[in-house]
Amino acid sequence: MSKNTRQTPLYHEHLKLGAKMTDFAGWEMPLQYEGVITEHQAVRTNAGIFDLSHMGEFEITGENAVHFLNYCLTNNAAKLKIGQAQYTLMPYTDGSVADDAILYRLDEDKYLLVVNAANTQKDLEWLSHQKLGFEKVNLEDISDRTALIAIQGPKSEGILQKLTSADLRNLKYYHITKGEVAGIDALIARTGYTGEDGFEIFLPWDKATVVWRSLLDAGKDSGLKPAGLGSRDTLRIEAGMPLYGHELSEQVNPYEAGLDWAVKLDKGDFVGREALEREKQLGPARKLVGFTLLEMGVPRAEQPIQKQGRQIGFVTSGTFSPTLKKPIGMGYVPSLFARTGTLIDIVIRNKPVKAEIVQLPFYSRKRGGES
Numbered sequence: 001m002s003k004n005t006r007q008t009p010l011y012h013e014h015l016k017l018g019a020k021m022t023d024f025a026g027w028e029m030p031l032q033y034e035g036v037i038t039e040h041q042a043v044r045t046n047a048g049i050f051d052l053s054h055m056g057e058f059e060i061t062g063e064n065a066v067h068f069l070n071y072c073l074t075n076n077a078a079k080l081k082i083g084q085a086q087y088t089l090m091p092y093t094d095g096s097v098a099d100d101a102i103l104y105r106l107d108e109d110k111y112l113l114v115v116n117a118a119n120t121q122k123d124l125e126w127l128s129h130q131k132l133g134f135e136k137v138n139l140e141d142i143s144d145r146t147a148l149i150a151i152q153g154p155k156s157e158g159i160l161q162k163l164t165s166a167d168l169r170n171l172k173y174y175h176i177t178k179g180e181v182a183g184i185d186a187l188i189a190r191t192g193y194t195g196e197d198g199f200e201i202f203l204p205w206d207k208a209t210v211v212w213r214s215l216l217d218a219g220k221d222s223g224l225k226p227a228g229l230g231s232r233d234t235l236r237i238e239a240g241m242p243l244y245g246h247e248l249s250e251q252v253n254p255y256e257a258g259l260d261w262a263v264k265l266d267k268g269d270f271v272g273r274e275a276l277e278r279e280k281q282l283g284p285a286r287k288l289v290g291f292t293l294l295e296m297g298v299p300r301a302e303q304p305i306q307k308q309g310r311q312i313g314f315v316t317s318g319t320f321s322p323t324l325k326k327p328i329g330m331g332y333v334p335s336l337f338a339r340t341g342t343l344i345d346i347v348i349r350n351k352p353v354k355a356e357i358v359q360l361p362f363y364s365r366k367r368g369g370e371s
Helices: 012-016 036-045 067-073 119-133 156-161 205-218 229-238 273-282
Strands: 022-023 028-034 046-049 056-061 085-091 097-107 110-115 138-141 148-153 176-182 184-189 198-204 223-224 286-293 303-305 310-321 326-334 343-348 351-358
Touching: 028 229, 036 046, 036 119, 036 223, 036 229, 046 205, 056 119, 067 110, 067 119, 067 273, 085 119, 085 273, 097 119, 097 184, 110 119, 119 138, 148 156, 148 205, 148 223, 156 198, 156 205, 176 205, 184 205, 198 205, 229 310, 229 326, 286 343, 303 326, 326 343
Parallel strands: 046 223
Antiparallel strands: 022 028, 046 148, 056 110, 056 138, 085 097, 097 110, 148 198, 176 184, 184 198, 286 326, 286 351, 303 310, 303 343, 310 326, 343 351
16 A cells, blocks of 8 residues: 555454455555455345545535535535435536535535545535635535444344434435434434445544444344445446446536436526536437446446447446346447447457446335335
8 A cells, every 4th residue: 555545544443354455545445355246245135334434524504505505516405404415516617527425404504515535625625716706604624533434235224223312214315314323423314325225424533433343243143244345336336326537527517427317507506507508408419328248248447338340438337246147337428329228339358248228227226115
């Protein structure tokens, strides 16, 4: 590992559990413990626990907080009630994506914005620049004092409920509540990045070890396993969820990525609105699609996508799906070729491999309640 990499408060816990560590966005993070497939299947059938303390967290407060957020983000922050969350995007003036994020409304004039680890500093600088045009807004980077632990999977509610008096059964998807976890003050959100039911727990940096160990102990009879970045990636690909630097980037706009539902053009002026309005009217020239391979091979990012021997696009993410037991991937192709059922070739090791465009997501859990 580089000397410049940072460690989360759970670094030594990962080593004790035998994790294989990797450098991710300047952080030493667990890639896997027992193995990607084992951890992936634990999340799909029982539960998995993830250290996400590398993520960035910003606290936005003040009388004009909502107006500031509505100017900086694509979704409509004014629609959030206290205790609600929304997926949103941070656009540049040309409509491209600076980052994707989750915005939580914690109180009347208090919000929590969670951003990607690789973009924390860039996002902070960009938001600070936008803030110059606003009075009565405070923007604080609380990343260094905020740990984040996720527990995901069908048994996650039962495991977490053992450690908290918060009423998890009545905590709806994309909602957040205050509550103690293993005696530690925390924020508990019903959000995640796996396609399963689950929770993300925000807590003080120096209390992370207590909660991590307590969760592992509470879940030992329920099949709970620690899970690393490897399974986090295969889970989110199956769920058709974008990853910044792959499906999203400064070269991509929300309409191309199929995220138009997170862009609210009718809310008033915001960064990139004109460009995004134009893109909506014209329609995107290319689209993000899902595909499955019809032959042996594993698709990987940046591999060419061909049609009749001519390159028409590129792969953004790919893996062998442990749930579907076949190779799957996502990538960008011209809108003309984006229709479900279209046959394409993925060039793997200089050899075209037959694939078919399919509808996203590849996997979606059976839900009894709200999704």
